[in-house]
Amino acid sequence: MDDPELRSNQPAAARGANEREREWIVKIGQGDRDAFRELYLHYHRRLARFLTRVTHRAEDAEEIINDTLWVVWQRAAEFRGGSQVSTWIMGIAYRRALNMIRRAATHDRCLALERAHGEAAASDAGEMLENRQLLDRALAQLPLEQRLVLEFTYFLDHSCEEVAEIMECPINTVKTRMFNARRKLRAILAEHGFDQEARP
Amino acid sequence: MNVDLEDARCDEESARLLPWYVNGRLSGADMERVGRHLQHCAICRRDLAHERTIRGLLKTDEPVEYAPQAGLARTLSRIDELSRDAQPRALPPPRPAAAARRRRSVLHWLTAAVVLQAVALGWLGAALRERSLIPASGPYTTLASQPVQAAPGPHIRALFAPSMTLSELTALLAANHLSVLRGPSTSGVYTLALASPPLTAGGLDRAVLDLHRDPRVLFAEPALNDAPGAP
Numbered sequence: 001m002d003d004p005e006l007r008s009n010q011p012a013a014a015r016g017a018n019e020r021e022r023e024w025i026v027k028i029g030q031g032d033r034d035a036f037r038e039l040y041l042h043y044h045r046r047l048a049r050f051l052t053r054v055t056h057r058a059e060d061a062e063e064i065i066n067d068t069l070w071v072v073w074q075r076a077a078e079f080r081g082g083s084q085v086s087t088w089i090m091g092i093a094y095r096r097a098l099n100m101i102r103r104a105a106t107h108d109r110c111l112a113l114e115r116a117h118g119e120a121a122a123s124d125a126g127e128m129l130e131n132r133q134l135l136d137r138a139l140a141q142l143p144l145e146q147r148l149v150l151e152f153t154y155f156l157d158h159s160c161e162e163v164a165e166i167m168e169c170p171i172n173t174v175k176t177r178m179f180n181a182r183r184k185l186r187a188i189l190a191e192h193g194f195d196q197e198a199r200p
Numbered sequence: 201m202n203v204d205l206e207d208a209r210c211d212e213e214s215a216r217l218l219p220w221y222v223n224g225r226l227s228g229a230d231m232e233r234v235g236r237h238l239q240h241c242a243i244c245r246r247d248l249a250h251e252r253t254i255r256g257l258l259k260t261d262e263p264v265e266y267a268p269q270a271g272l273a274r275t276l277s278r279i280d281e282l283s284r285d286a287q288p289r290a291l292p293p294p295r296p297a298a299a300a301r302r303r304r305s306v307l308h309w310l311t312a313a314v315v316l317q318a319v320a321l322g323w324l325g326a327a328l329r330e331r332s333l334i335p336a337s338g339p340y341t342t343l344a345s346q347p348v349q350a351a352p353g354p355h356i357r358a359l360f361a362p363s364m365t366l367s368e369l370t371a372l373l374a375a376n377h378l379s380v381l382r383g384p385s386t387s388g389v390y391t392l393a394l395a396s397p398p399l400t401a402g403g404l405d406r407a408v409l410d411l412h413r414d415p416r417v418l419f420a421e422p423a424l425n426d427a428p429g430a431p
Contacts, residue, residue, distance in 0.1 A: 033276065033279070036276075036279070037276070039274060040268065040271075040272050040275065041268055041272065044266065044268035044272075045266050045268070046273065048266050048268075062271055065271060065273050066274060066275050066278075069275055070278060070279075073275070073279055074282075089324060130279055131253075131257055132257045132260055135254065135257050135258070150219075150254075150258075151258070153219045153220065153223055153225075154219065154222070154223060154251075154254060154255040154258045154259070155258045155259065156226065157223045157224075157225060158223075159225035159226070160217070160220050160225070160226075161224075162225075175214075175216045175217070178216070178219050179215075179216055182219070182247075182251070183255070186250070
């Protein structure tokens with residue numbers, strides 16, 4: 001996915017960040033621990049937020065982060081720049097998260113759902129918080145692949161092409177998953193009285 | 201979803217691209233296409249508002265504590281372990297399995313060598329045994345001995361110390377005017393004769409006495425009725 005046309009939708013700031021990350025990767029490939037430290041701290045928050053949302057467990061998220069960046073250390077020398085650094089790293093994290101979630105089985109997902117329901121019921125905070133919890137409940141009911149497309153797009157702001165690369169699937173599949181996710185989400189939210197006018 | 205993708209009024213592709221219009225990650229051409237469509241599609245405009253709400257909610261920070269230092273320290277120590285493991289890889293010591301394989305290989309060669317040696321010894325032994333069964337057709341002479349005309353009459357039977365060298369034996373015999381007539385026998389006994397003058401009874405006793413004086417001579421006796429062919 002090295003087509004400049006596909007990259008044209010990338011903000012200038014993101015392009016600059018990618019160049020800096022490429023330099024880190026080159027140095028890490030040469031065994032530079034300082035560069036690894038920089039990359040680790042740079043990606044930790046982003047990965048932690050995303051993975052905690054996806055796995056519902058901070059400790060699982062932490063484990064995936066460390067595994068992901070460990071793989072980055074080991075394979076940095078093989079990185080040829082065919083994709084963006086962020087797409088490469090998110091792809092590694094995605095595959096690990098997917099494995100962990102599938103291992104965790106339905107039981108854990110049910111527990112997470114119940115927890116989300118309980119929290120929503122107990123909360124008397126503002127409309128936004130209520131909507132956010134409602135959204136989390138609705139997201140938890142989506143098929144995993146659809147939910148992840150939505151998270152990659154809205155939470156991490158990846159382009160359609162990047163999501164396809166991360167998830168190793170055709171671009172059309174991403175669009176279809178996203179379309180289905182939006183349709184189901186809207187139906188679930190409507191069922192639970194989601195207030196669309198309540199803006200974050 | 202309010203967007204009916206079958207509706208001819210709605211551009212299906214634009215509706216599918218809406219989420220990336222929201223996050224600003226469409227290419228220039230797609231951005232223009234969706235923008236144009238939104239101008240005359242009320243359904244997609246409503247959807248656009250909804251998607252922006254969803255994205256805004258997802259972007260809201262959750263109360264998650266970030267403690268990257270602990271994870272970083274763990275990962276760095278894992279890297280250190282990898283480096284330590286990789287160090288011997290630069291100068292690989294013989295791995296136990298490889299060493300065992302090498303030992304087994306050496307053992308096989310040693311075994312083969314021993315078997316070969318045993319076969320060779322067996323063949324050699326058989327050859328020697330066969331040769332010893334052949335009756336001696338003539339007198340046995342040492343390299344130092346001169347061809348001696350077998351003199352009739354008394355001879356001397358002598359046994360020398362095993363440590364005695366050939367040159368020492370030659371020198372001793374020469375000093376006593378003796379030469380090897382036959383021998384050594386299988387028991388190491390030599391039959392000696394006085395080269396000149398022919399051995400007489402008096403000369404015999406004197407020669408035996410001379411031999412007895414030498415500590416390297418273990419045994420020396422006159423052999424008066426020595427038969428040809430016997431050492």
